[in-house]
Amino acid sequence: MSLRFALLALIELGPTTGYELAKVFDQSVTHVWSAQHSQIYTELRRMEDEGLVEARPMPRGERALATKRPYAITDAGVAAFTEWVRERTPPVPLRDAAYLKATYLEYATFREAREQFREHRAHHERQRDELEAHVDLLEHRATELLERRLAASPPEAHDAIVAFKVHAYRGLIARSNAEIAWAQAGIDLVDTLSVGAELDSPVVPTAGKQDKNRSLLT
Amino acid sequence: MSLRFALLALIELGPTTGYELAKVFDQSVTHVWSAQHSQIYTELRRMEDEGLVEARPMPRGERALATKRPYAITDAGVAAFTEWVRERTPPVPLRDAAYLKATYLEYATFREAREQFREHRAHHERQRDELEAHVDLLEHRATELLERRLAASPPEAHDAIVAFKVHAYRGLIARSNAEIAWAQAGIDLVDTLSVGAELDSPVVPTAGKQDKNRSLLT
C-alpha cells in the first residue's frame, strides 16, 4: 500500500512519467521505500484505474513515433494521500533474516559467523554514508525535489517541511549506527568465544543425533 | 525463504506438528520472524514436497478419528539449514512505512504528527519490554526450546549457543531503543515547530495550487 503514496507524493509536485518516477526513486526515495520500475508502472496503471491519477499521453521526439504517459494527480489522489499521512501507521510485524540467522550461528564456523557480522557492518556503513550525504543535501535545501516542494508551499512552512525530512533521515542514520554497533559487538563476541577453539569447524556438530521420536512440545 | 529455515531450526529438535510450530512461533520466533499459521501449514507441505522434512501422520485421541502430522527433518533438511546459516545473508532493501510517512508529516496537523510519534514510541516500548523479558529467560536458560537445544549439544558449545541468541535479542532491544529515541525526538520536534501555531490545521495547505503543467524533472 505504501508504494502508491510514495508515488502520489511525487506526482503531487507536477505531472510525471513512470520513467521519471523510477529515476527519482533510485536517487532518493529508495532509502525509505525501494521499488523496481516494473512495479512502478503497474502501480501507476492501477492508480489510474482507481482515479487517483490521470494520464495525459504525449508524443515524444520530433517524429512523434513514441509516446510517454505523464500522470497528474487528481483531487481524489490528493485526498487519498493526505488521508494516508494523517491516519495511523499500523506497526509492521518484525521479520529480519539477519537476526534470525544470528540466532543460529552456532551451526556455522566461528570464521563464517565473524564474516557475517563483518558484512552486516560494511553494508550499514555504506548505507549510513549515503544517508548522511542525503541529509547534507536536505539541510542545504539542495535537492531538486525539495526545491520544488518548498516553491509550492508558503514560506512559513518551509522549516517544518525540511525538519520532518531531516528527522526521518537522521532516524535511519541512527538505525544504521545501531546495526553497525550490533555487528561490531557480534565480531567481538565471536572473537571471545573462539579463543583457543578451531576456527573452521562448526561450533555444534552438524549431524546432531538427537532423539528423533520425542516431540518438540510435550 | 527465511520462514522455512525458521521452521527447520525448530523441527531439527524433534518431530513437530504445524500446530505446535504455530504456537512456538507466537511465543518466541515471532520477535524475529513472524508468520501466520496458514502460511506455516502451506510451507510445511512445500518442504515435504522438496524432501526437507518427512511427515509421519499419527492418529490422535482414543477413538483415533482425527490425525496429526508431525514432521521430522531429513538429512537434506539438515543440509539445507546449515547451508543457509553458513552462507551470506543478502541485505534487504529498506522499506519502512513509518519513516516514509514521517517524511511527509507537513501534510498532517501538528497534533496528528505528534500522535504518530507517540504511537511509534509506545509500540516500541512494548516491544522492548517483551524482548527484555525474553532475554531474561534466555540468560537463565529457562525456555523449553533452549533447554532442548542445549540437551542436544555438547556442553562446551553451550555458552556459544546461548550467547548468539542473547546477542540477537539484545540487538533487537537496541533497535527498539533507537526507535523510541527517534520517536521522542520527533515529539520534541513537533513541540518546537508548533510553538505559537495552530495545532489542528495542516502545516501545509492541503489544496496546493502548483503549476500542473510543469514536469517533475526538467
Place this chain on the structure above:
DNA sequence: AGCTCCATGTAAGTCGTTACATGATTCA
C-alpha cells in the same frame, strides 16, 4: 450441552521480484 483447545487446511487477493521483451531518440 457447550466451551475451549487441538488440529489442519483452502481460497482469494496483494505486494513484490526477476526475467523477458520491445522499440524510439539522441549523440558521437
Place this chain on the structure above:
DNA sequence: TGAATCATGTAACGACTTACATGGAGCT
C-alpha cells in the same frame, strides 16, 4: 553505425495476509 538513454510494459512466480471452513478431543 552504434551505444547510451528514454520509455513502457508483460509474465511467471514467490511470500504473505485475511477470511473462510471443518471437525475431533477433553472437560465441566
